[in-house]
Amino acid sequence: MADLIWLHEGALRRTHPVFAMAAPGTPAIFVWDRARLAAGHVGVRRQLFIAETLAELELEIHDGDATVLLPQLAVAHGADRLLVPASPDPAIIGQLVMIRQAVPALTVEQVADTAFVTLSQEPDLARFFRYWNKARKAALRPHGV
Amino acid sequence: MIAALVAALPADVDAAAPRPMAGGRKAAERALATIDPVAYAASRNHLDGAVTRLSPYLRHGILSLDEVRNHALAKVADPRQAEKFIQELAWRDYWQRIYLAHPDRIWNDVEVYKTGFDASEYDTELPADVVEARTGVACIDQFIAMLHETGYLHNHARMYLAAYVVHWRRVRWQAGAAWFLEHLIDADPASNNLSWQWVASTFSKKPYIFNLDNVAKYTGHDINTRMSDNRVLACSYEQLSELLFPNLEPAHG
Ligand SMILES: Cc1cc2nc3c(=O)[nH]c(=O)nc-3n(C[C@H](O)[C@H](O)[C@H](O)COP(=O)(O)OP(=O)(O)OC[C@H]3O[C@@H](n4cnc5c(N)ncnc54)[C@H](O)[C@@H]3O)c2cc1C
Numbered sequence: 130m131a132d133l134i135w136l137h138e139g140a141l142r143r144t145h146p147v148f149a150m151a152a153p154g155t156p157a158i159f160v161w162d163r164a165r166l167a168a169g170h171v172g173v174r175r176q177l178f179i180a181e182t183l184a185e186l187e188l189e190i191h192d193g194d195a196t197v198l199l200p201q202l203a204v205a206h207g208a209d210r211l212l213v214p215a216s217p218d219p220a221i222i223g224q225l226v227m228i229r230q231a232v233p234a235l236t237v238e239q240v241a242d243t244a245f246v247t248l249s250q251e252p253d254l255a256r257f258f259r260y261w262n263k264a265r266k267a268a269l270r271p272h273g274v
Numbered sequence: 275m276i277a278a279l280v281a282a283l284p285a286d287v288d289a290a291a292p293r294p295m296a297g298g299r300k301a302a303e304r305a306l307a308t309i310d311p312v313a314y315a316a317s318r319n320h321l322d323g324a325v326t327r328l329s330p331y332l333r334h335g336i337l338s339l340d341e342v343r344n345h346a347l348a349k350v351a352d353p354r355q356a357e358k359f360i361q362e363l364a365w366r367d368y369w370q371r372i373y374l375a376h377p378d379r380i381w382n383d384v385e386v387y388k389t390g391f392d393a394s395e396y397d398t399e400l401p402a403d404v405v406e407a408r409t410g411v412a413c414i415d416q417f418i419a420m421l422h423e424t425g426y427l428h429n430h431a432r433m434y435l436a437a438y439v440v441h442w443r444r445v446r447w448q449a450g451a452a453w454f455l456e457h458l459i460d461a462d463p464a465s466n467n468l469s470w471q472w473v474a475s476t477f478s479k480k481p482y483i484f485n486l487d488n489v490a491k492y493t494g495h496d497i498n499t500r501m502s503d504n505r506v507l508a509c510s511y512e513q514l515s516e517l518l519f520p521n522l523e524p525a526h527g
Contacts, residue, residue, distance in 0.1 A: 138334055139333075139334065139335050140334075140335035141334045141335055141336050142299055142335055142336050142337070142338075143299075144338075144341075145335060145338075169455070169463070170452055170455035170456050170461065171455075171461070172425075172455075172456040172457055172458075172461070174425040174457070174459055175330075175425065175458070175459050175461055177297070178295070178296070178297040178330055178334070178425075178459050179297065179334065180297065181296060181297025181298050181301075182297035182298050182299070182334060182336055183297075184297075184298070185297075185298040185299055185300065186299075214335065217370055217373040217374035217377065217464065218373075218463070219377045242335065242338055242340075243338050243340040243341075244340065245338075245339040245340055245343065245363065245364070245367040246364075246367065252371070254368070254371055254372050254375060254376075257364075257365065257368050260364075260368050260371070261361065261364055261368070264364060264367070265361075265364075268343065268360050268361075268363075268364055269347070269353040269354070269356070269357060269360060270347075270353070271343075271344050271347055272340060272344065273340060273343065
């Protein structure tokens with residue numbers, strides 16, 4: 130089984146758990162997706178910040194539409210699994226759905242970041258302090274457990 | 275690619291000069307090494323307080339909330355000394371959880387405005403004088419210039435600007451949120467838009483407002499808080515409530 134990692138602008142580090150999930154030496158790709166960045170109101174200063182971060186990361190960087198490029202790159206790399214840092218961004222989630230449709234043989238998996246707090250029950254998100262009252266104890270411990 | 279982006283930056287930005295919040299993991303680790311959770315708790319509300327400027331690194335996953343929290347705990351003798359700082363990290367976790375569970379809340383009112391006005395009574399566009407930092411309210415114009423010139427604002431300045439836009443100018447929070455997203459280096463749809471909703475009162479019990487005394491208390495000499503240059507802010511909270519929310523019943527009783 131060959132993996133491919135798609136690193137997006139919400140998870141720009143080598144210590145993200147997505148790397149531990151993949152086989153050693155798995156290539157990691159960043160797609161400079163101008164349309165998605167523009168739709169997300171990403172200004173020039175933030176683009177520079179992202180580009181500086183990428184320069185240090187030594188990834189394969191491609192310029193274009195992620196939904197077009199990633200299926201092609203998966204085939205080119207002989208990958209049957211695409212690993213992606215989990216994101217709440219509907220634009221990224223939507224692109225993952227399109228990639229799955231384009232290459233049905235490709236398994237697409239989102240990998241969660243290390244948790245800030247691990248809670249036994251879903252917290253009530255109606256107001257911050259309802260969440261904080263449940264999360265506080267774990268949040269003040271190393272690794273949030 | 276970096277060269278092309280540098281070329282596209284506004285002329286007043288020197289990309290080669292050392293900037294606070296430069297990109298990359300090394301810069302992130304340098305910023306992380308300097309955090310001081312005890313000083314943070316004492317001074318975080320002040321514009322020159324011991325805030326960490328870690329937000330662009332957290333926003334882009336260059337640092338995780340978990341590692342920042344662990345680092346803060348390692349710097350104090352008792353976890354409670356880092357509680358204020360960790361609680362602020364928790365705000366980020368909280369907004370991210372809402373983003374995942376209810377992505378529709380990022381651009382839609384979560385609740386009605388508690389300002390005595392209907393959403394339809396707010397303008398949908400930012401006024402030109404706001405975008406151009408010439409509102410005539412001195413401290414507000416300085417905060418706008420700071421946002422445009424640096425891509426960073428202290429939390430309190432963000433709250434002041436958001437409240438000014440929504441409550442003084444009666445502009446829908448969505449217009450202000452989109453404007454912030456374009457300029458902030460830490461721009462995050464959840465932290466930003468849901469904070470705008472918190473200020474607006476579409477995701478809180480009451481609107482957030484401030485007055486000139488509050489600005490003067492939390493800012494240094496570099497911010498102009500002269501009364502004559504900030505007339506619309508130079509009021510008591512009672513006066514402001516009557517002025518900004520005339521349809522609401524007075525709070526006392
Ligand atoms: C109108 C408005 C818009 C905002 N937009 C953004 C945004 O786009 N991106 C963003 O990251 N934060 C946003 N915030 C939250 C907060 O202002 C910034 O996270 C903080 O000022 C960043 O500076 P710092 O890293 O020095 O913060 P510190 O005070 O040092 O806090 C440490 C970290 O905790 C987190 N944090 C602190 N306060 C908050 C908060 N209120 N909500 C969420 N996370 C918090 C941040 O990740 C921050 O880096 C906004 C707040 C308001 C009122």
